[in-house]
Amino acid sequence: MRANRSIPAAAVVPILTYPDVRRAVAWLEAAFGFAERVRIGEDHRAQLRAGDGAIIVADNGGERRAPEPGAGVTHAVMVRVDDADAHCARARAAGARIVMEPADFPYGERQYQAEDLAGHRWTFSQTLADVEPETWGGTTVS
Numbered sequence: 291m292r293a294n295r296s297i298p299a300a301a302v303v304p305i306l307t308y309p310d311v312r313r314a315v316a317w318l319e320a321a322f323g324f325a326e327r328v329r330i331g332e333d334h335r336a337q338l339r340a341g342d343g344a345i346i347v348a349d350n351g352g353e354r355r356a357p358e359p360g361a362g363v364t365h366a367v368m369v370r371v372d373d374a375d376a377h378c379a380r381a382r383a384a385g386a387r388i389v390m391e392p393a394d395f396p397y398g399e400r401q402y403q404a405e406d407l408a409g410h411r412w413t414f415s416q417t418l419a420d421v422e423p424e425t426w427g428g429t430t431v432s
Contacts (some may be wrong), residue, residue, distance in 0.1 A: 295337050296328070298337055298344030304367050305346040307354040308408045311336055317407045321384030322369070322414075323377070340369050357409035366403070366411040374400045374416035381414075394418060396426040 293299065302396070308314035311333045318324045318338060324345060328337040336347045348354055357364065371377045374392045381404050382388055389411065390403040400422035404412050423430050 300343045303344045307348050307356045309354050311347050311349050314315045321386050363411050368413040370415045377414050378402045
C-alpha cells in the first residue's frame with residue numbers, strides 16, 4: 291500500500307457520523323484517548339489516531355446520519371487497549387455510558403462496551419493470553 295499523508299495508514303478505517311464533529315472529537319479524545327491528526331473544514335470531518343488504527347468523524351449530511359436513540363445497535367467498533375479496566379474508568383469519568391463492565395472471555399480477551407455521546411457502540415479489548423480458537427469452539431480457517 292502506498293503512503294499518503296492525507297489519509298490514515300490503517301487498512302480499515304471506520305467512518306462514524308456525529309451531529310457535531312468538533313464536540314465529538316473533543317469527547318473521543320477525553321473519553322477514549324484518541325488523538326486528532328487531520329481536520330477537514332471547521333465541522334465537516336476529522337481523522338483520529340486510535341493506537342495503530344484510525345477513526346474518521348463525519349458530519350450529518352447527504353445520507354449520513356448519527357445513530358437514532360433507542361433504534362438498536364447497528365454497528366460496533368472494536369479497539370484494542372493495554373488495560374481495559376483503566377480505559378473503562380477513563381471513559382466512565384468522561385461520561386461514556388458503560389454498556390458492559392470489563393469481563394474476561396475464554397478467547398483470551400478482557401473486554402468492555404461503551405456508548406459514546408452520539409450513541410455509537412464501542413468494544414475495548416485487552417489481550418490476556420494467546421488462545422487457539424479451537425479451545426473455545428472457534429475454527430481456524432487459514
